[in-house]
Amino acid sequence: MKMSKGQMGRRLLGLAVAGVALVAGGTASAELGQPAPWEFRLQQSASPVMDNITWFHNFLTVLIFIITLFVLGLLIAVVVKFNARANPIPSRTTHNTLIEVAWTLIPVLILVGIAVPSFRLLFLELDIPKADLTIKATGKQWYWSYAYPDNGKFEFDSLMASDKQPRLLGVDNEMVVPVNKIVVVQTTGADVIHSFAVPAFGIKIDAIPGRLNETWFKATKTGVFYGQCSELCGKDHAFMPIAVRVVSDQEFAAWVETAKKKFASNPANSFASVGAAAQ
Numbered sequence: 001m002k003m004s005k006g007q008m009g010r011r012l013l014g015l016a017v018a019g020v021a022l023v024a025g026g027t028a029s030a031e032l033g034q035p036a037p038w039e040f041r042l043q044q045s046a047s048p049v050m051d052n053i054t055w056f057h058n059f060l061t062v063l064i065f066i067i068t069l070f071v072l073g074l075l076i077a078v079v080v081k082f083n084a085r086a087n088p089i090p091s092r093t094t095h096n097t098l099i100e101v102a103w104t105l106i107p108v109l110i111l112v113g114i115a116v117p118s119f120r121l122l123f124l125e126l127d128i129p130k131a132d133l134t135i136k137a138t139g140k141q142w143y144w145s146y147a148y149p150d151n152g153k154f155e156f157d158s159l160m161a162s163d164k165q166p167r168l169l170g171v172d173n174e175m176v177v178p179v180n181k182i183v184v185v186q187t188t189g190a191d192v193i194h195s196f197a198v199p200a201f202g203i204k205i206d207a208i209p210g211r212l213n214e215t216w217f218k219a220t221k222t223g224v225f226y227g228q229c230s231e232l233c234g235k236d237h238a239f240m241p242i243a244v245r246v247v248s249d250q251e252f253a254a255w256v257e258t259a260k261k262k263f264a265s266n267p268a269n270s271f272a273s274v275g276a277a278a279q
């Protein structure tokens with residue numbers, strides 16, 4: 001489809017207006033735990049790690065904005081002050097020790113200022129605290145399986161449910177976790193490399209066959225939080241969503257009881273129940 005210049009202009013203007021409206025209005029209408037149309041910022045945080053990621057992101061954005069303005073100012077100053085017309089007799093200046101020391105030292109200080117919170121965040125993400133609950137998430141072509149070794153050793157499959165909302169994110173069996181508890185997620189891949197990612201919790205970890213990778217989150221809000229497989233894993237890569245339902249302790253205990261019965265017939269649990277019986 002070809003667009004005339006007028007159409008293109010109107011479309012661009014429309015985009016610009018929408019952009020300004022978004023910046024002004026933010027994404028206040030965005031629902032917790034899922035993406036929203038026209039969203040360009042990070043999803044609303046629901047974990048301490050994501051709080052820190054959001055802070056670091058905003059900090060860097062402000063820093064970049066200031067540096068960009070400063071460089072733009074310098075460029076304009078050079079164009080205006082140091083052009084041939086304004087300087088018929090060119091200056092023969094080649095060195096300025098003070099400026100050279102400053103343009104070395106100031107960037108170093110800026111980088112140190114970025115490195116400190118950056119490493120603090122890395123340690124927060126990678127230094128896994130003591131788990132209240134461990135869940136094993138196995139990536140398969142093309143769905144996830146969740147095992148609860150601490151809660152009766154049951155395991156179940158979680159497949160995208162096309163009749164559920166939000167579109168492409170709803171699943172038949174959600175992963176359920178208690179609120180304000182440290183959940184350690186162990187991931188592995190059963191066939192190829194997948195990646196377990198939930199933006200609102202600030203987690204993304206590769207699920208690799210033959211390896212057990214670990215990450216953690218503490219959900220600070222109840223609700224359903226969605227993510228997607230984030231490593232290209234084959235034809236249905238886009239159709240293996242992750243849905244985590246965060247509930248109260250009591251609701252979690254009740255869910256564990258029903259889940260144990262509901263998933264007892266899952267063939268994946270046959271070895272687990274043998275293991276449980278042997279204990």
Ligand SMILES: [Cu+2]
Pocket residue numbers: 139140193194195229230231232233237240
């Ligand atoms: Cu995948």
